[in-house]
Amino acid sequence: MKNPARAASAVLTYGFVGLMAFLSVFPFIWMVLGATNSSIDIIKGRLAPGETLAVNVAKFFTQVNVPLVFWNSAKIAILATLLTLAVSSLAGYGFEMFRSRRRDGLYRAMLLTLMIPFAALMIPLFIMMGKAGLINTHIAVVLPTIGSAFIVFYFRQSTKAFPSELRDAAKVDGLKEWQIFLYIYVPVMRSTYAAAFIIVFMTAWNNYLWPLIVLQSNETKTITLVISSLASAYYPDYGVVMVGTILATLPTLAVFFFMQRQFVQGMLGSVK
Amino acid sequence: MDKLVRTHLPRIAGLALASASFLAVTAAEAKEITIWCWDPNFNVAIMKEAGARYTKAHPDVTFNVVDFAKTDVEQKLQTGLASGTADALPNIVLIEDYGAQKYLQSFPGAFAPLSGTVDHSGFAPYKVELMTLEGQVYGMPFDSGVTGLYYRKDYLEQAGFKPDDMQNITWDRFIEIGQQVEAKTGKKMMGLDPNDAGIVRIMMQSAGQWYFDKEGKPNITGNPALKAALETVGKIMSANIYKPANGWSDWVGTFTSGDVASVVTGVWITGTVKAQPDQAGKWGVAPIPALSIEGATHASNLGGSSWYVLESSEEKAEAIDFLNEIYGKDIDFYQTILQERGAVGSLLAARGGAAYEAADRFFGGQKVWQNFSDWLAKVPAVNYGIFTNEADLAVTAQLPALTQGTPVDEVLKAIDAEISGQIQ
Numbered sequence: 001m002k003n004p005a006r007a008a009s010a011v012l013t014y015g016f017v018g019l020m021a022f023l024s025v026f027p028f029i030w031m032v033l034g035a036t037n038s039s040i041d042i043i044k045g046r047l048a049p050g051e052t053l054a055v056n057v058a059k060f061f062t063q064v065n066v067p068l069v070f071w072n073s074a075k076i077a078i079l080a081t082l083l084t085l086a087v088s089s090l091a092g093y094g095f096e097m098f099r100s101r102r103r104d105g106l107y108r109a110m111l112l113t114l115m116i117p118f119a120a121l122m123i124p125l126f127i128m129m130g131k132a133g134l135i136n137t138h139i140a141v142v143l144p145t146i147g148s149a150f151i152v153f154y155f156r157q158s159t160k161a162f163p164s165e166l167r168d169a170a171k172v173d174g175l176k177e178w179q180i181f182l183y184i185y186v187p188v189m190r191s192t193y194a195a196a197f198i199i200v201f202m203t204a205w206n207n208y209l210w211p212l213i214v215l216q217s218n219e220t221k222t223i224t225l226v227i228s229s230l231a232s233a234y235y236p237d238y239g240v241v242m243v244g245t246i247l248a249t250l251p252t253l254a255v256f257f258f259m260q261r262q263f264v265q266g267m268l269g270s271v272k
Numbered sequence: 273m274d275k276l277v278r279t280h281l282p283r284i285a286g287l288a289l290a291s292a293s294f295l296a297v298t299a300a301e302a303k304e305i306t307i308w309c310w311d312p313n314f315n316v317a318i319m320k321e322a323g324a325r326y327t328k329a330h331p332d333v334t335f336n337v338v339d340f341a342k343t344d345v346e347q348k349l350q351t352g353l354a355s356g357t358a359d360a361l362p363n364i365v366l367i368e369d370y371g372a373q374k375y376l377q378s379f380p381g382a383f384a385p386l387s388g389t390v391d392h393s394g395f396a397p398y399k400v401e402l403m404t405l406e407g408q409v410y411g412m413p414f415d416s417g418v419t420g421l422y423y424r425k426d427y428l429e430q431a432g433f434k435p436d437d438m439q440n441i442t443w444d445r446f447i448e449i450g451q452q453v454e455a456k457t458g459k460k461m462m463g464l465d466p467n468d469a470g471i472v473r474i475m476m477q478s479a480g481q482w483y484f485d486k487e488g489k490p491n492i493t494g495n496p497a498l499k500a501a502l503e504t505v506g507k508i509m510s511a512n513i514y515k516p517a518n519g520w521s522d523w524v525g526t527f528t529s530g531d532v533a534s535v536v537t538g539v540w541i542t543g544t545v546k547a548q549p550d551q552a553g554k555w556g557v558a559p560i561p562a563l564s565i566e567g568a569t570h571a572s573n574l575g576g577s578s579w580y581v582l583e584s585s586e587e588k589a590e591a592i593d594f595l596n597e598i599y600g601k602d603i604d605f606y607q608t609i610l611q612e613r614g615a616v617g618s619l620l621a622a623r624g625g626a627a628y629e630a631a632d633r634f635f636g637g638q639k640v641w642q643n644f645s646d647w648l649a650k651v652p653a654v655n656y657g658i659f660t661n662e663a664d665l666a667v668t669a670q671l672p673a674l675t676q677g678t679p680v681d682e683v684l685k686a687i688d689a690e691i692s693g694q695i696q
Contacts, residue, residue: 130357232341233311
C-alpha cells in the first residue's frame with residue numbers, strides 16, 4: 001500500500017464491490033426490517049427495526065393456513081426436483097454416450113424448445129390437463145416441468161467431462177448400461193446433481209404462472225400464490241406480506257446453504 | 273361373540289346401508305358454489321359473509337370462496353375461457369367494472385344474463401349500464417367507487433373557509449381555494465401522481481363522457497369533458513397547489529401524513545382516511561368540484577367491481593338465486609359490509625338502513641354514508657368500452673407534455689393517435 005496509485009485503486013475496487021454488495025443485499029434487509037414494522041410505517045419509508053414483528057407473524061398465521069400451504073409447495077418442489085433430475089440426467093447421459101446420426105439434430109430441436117415462451121404453451125397445456133382430468137391437482141403442476149430442456153443441456157455438457165474410460169472399464173467388468181449409470185455415473189457426477197438440484201428446486205418453489213393457472217382451490221394453493229393474493233389487496237398489509245416472503249425464502253436458502261459447496265464445484269465442472 | 277355378531281350384523285349392515293344411501297342423497301342435493309375474487313380483507317370476506325347468510329336459509333348450498341390476486345383472477349379467467357374447458361371455471365367471478373365489457377364482448381355466451389331474475393332498476397344506473405350488452409344485463413352490481421371531496425376542516429378554517437364554502441364548487445374555485453390555503457397554512461391542496469390518470473377519469477365521467485362513445489368508438493379529440501379535465505389538471509399543475517406523489521403508496525402518504533388539505537377520490541378511501549386516529553374530527557366530505565362545461569355534475573366514480581355468473585357452470589341456477597337473494601335484496605347485509613368492511617354497495621335501497629344513517633364522529637358527526645349514497649344515484653352512466661386500460665395508458669403517457677405547456681388540443685391529438693394505434 002505504499003504506492004498511492006495502488007491504494008487509490010484498492011479504494012475504488014472495494015468501494016465498487018461494497019456498493020454492489022449493498023445493492024444486492026438491500027432488498028433482503030428491507031424485507032427483514034419490513035416484517036418488524038406496521039404497514040403504515042413501511043409506506044412512510046421507515047428503515048429501522050420496528051415493534052410489530054409478533055403482530056405481523058400472528059396475523060400471517062391466522063390469515064394463512066401455513067402448514068397446508070408450505071406442504072403444498074414442498075410437495076410440488078421436491079417431487080418436481082426428483083423427477084426432473086431422474087429424467088433429465090438420463091437424457092443428458094444418453095445424448096452424450098450414444099452416438100447416432102440423428103443425435104445432434106434431435107438435440108438441437110430440443111434446445112429450440114427453450115425459445116418458446118411459456119405463455120404460448122399455456123393454453124394447449126391447460127386443455128391437455130383438462131382432458132386428462134388433472135386440473136387442480138399437484139401432478140398437473142409437476143408433469144410439464146420434468147422434461148427440462150435446460151437441465152438436459154446442463155447434464156449433457158457436464159457429461160462431456162465424464163471419462164469414457166470409466167464406462168469402458170465398467171463394461172469390461174460386466175456391468176449393464178443401467179448399472180453403469182446408477183453405480184458409476186451418478187456418484188461421480190454428484191456435484192452436478194447438487195447444482196441441478198438447487199436450480200430445479202428454486203425454479204419449482206418459485207414457480208408462479210403455471211400453478212396459478214392450473215390450481216383452482218384454496219386447498220391446493222402454493223405459498224407464492226398466497227403471497228400474491230395478500231399483496232394485491234386494495235390496502236395490503238405490507239408487514240404481513242414481508243413475513244410471508246421471509247418464510248417463503250427460507251427453504252430455498254436452506255437448500256442453497258446445504259448444497260453450496262457442491263454447487264460451486266458443479267458449476268466449475270464436476271470431474272477433475 | 274358369534275351370537276353377538278349374528279344378532280347385530282343385520283342391524284349394522286342396515287345402518288351402513290342407510291347411511292350410505294343417506295350420503296348418496298345429500299351428495300345429489302348438496303351444491304357447492306365456487307367463487308373467485310381478490311382481496312382477502314374485502315371482497316373475499318364480504319363474499320364469505322354473503323355465503324354464510326345464504327347457507328343459513330338454504331343449508332344444502334355451501335360456498336367455496338377462492339382468493340387470488342386481481343391480475344391472477346383475470347389471467348385464470350382468460351385462460352379458462354380461451355381453452356373452453358368449462359370445469360376449469362368457477363360459478364361466480366368478480367370482474368373490475370372497467371374491464372367488464374372486454375370480457376362480455378370477447379367471450380359471447382360465456383356469462384349468464386341476469387336480466388330476467390334480478391331487478392336491476394334498484395341499483396345505481398351507471399353500474400347497470402356498464403354491464404349491459406345488447407339489451408341484456410349480465411352482472412350483479414357490487415361495490416361502488418362513488419367519489420367525494422375529502423377536506424381538512426382545520427386547514428381550510430385557518431385559510432378562512434367554512435364547510436359551506438366547499439359545497440358544490442367548480443374546479444376553478446377549488447384551485448383558488450388551494451392557492452389561499454397554501455398562502456395561509458403552507459399546505460398543498462392535494463396530492464397528485466403524474467403517472468395515474470384517475471383524476472382525469474373522475475372529472476371526465478362527472479360530465480357524462482368517457483374515452484369511448486356509446487358505440488364504443490374512441491371519443492378523444494371531440495370530447496369536451498376530456499379536454500376540460502386535461503385543462504384542469506394543467507391548471508392545478510401550473511398553480512402548483514399539489515404535492516407530487518410517486519406511486520399509490522406515496523400518494524396515500526400525502527394525506528395520511530397531514531401534508532395536504534384535500535383528497536378527491538372514490539369512497540373506498542374512507543377506511544384509509546379514518547385509519548389516522550389523530551386526525552379524528554378534522555375531516556369533512558363534500559361533493560367533488562364540477563367542470564365548467566355543459567353537462568357537468570358533482571358526482572362521479574373511480575373503480576369498483578361486480579359479480580358475474582358463468583353460463584356453463586352446473587350450479588348456475590343456485591348461483592343466480594344466491595346473488596339475487598343476498599346482493600339484490602338483503603338490506604341488512606349491506607349494513608354489515610359497510611360497518612365491517614367499509615364497502616359501499618350499489619343497491620340504492622340499502623341507504624335506508626341503520627349503518628347508512630349513522631353520523632360519523634370521525635367526520636365531526638357528518639352523515640357521510642348518506643351523502644355518498646345520494647351522490648351514488650347521480651353518477652352519470654358512460655360506456656367504459658373494451659379498451660379503457662389502453663386509453664388510460666395513452667393519457668398517462670401524455671400527462672408530462674401537459675405539464676410542459678403543450679396546448680391541450682395537441683395533447684388530445686397525441687392521445688387519439690396512440691389509442692388508435694393500440695386498438696386496431
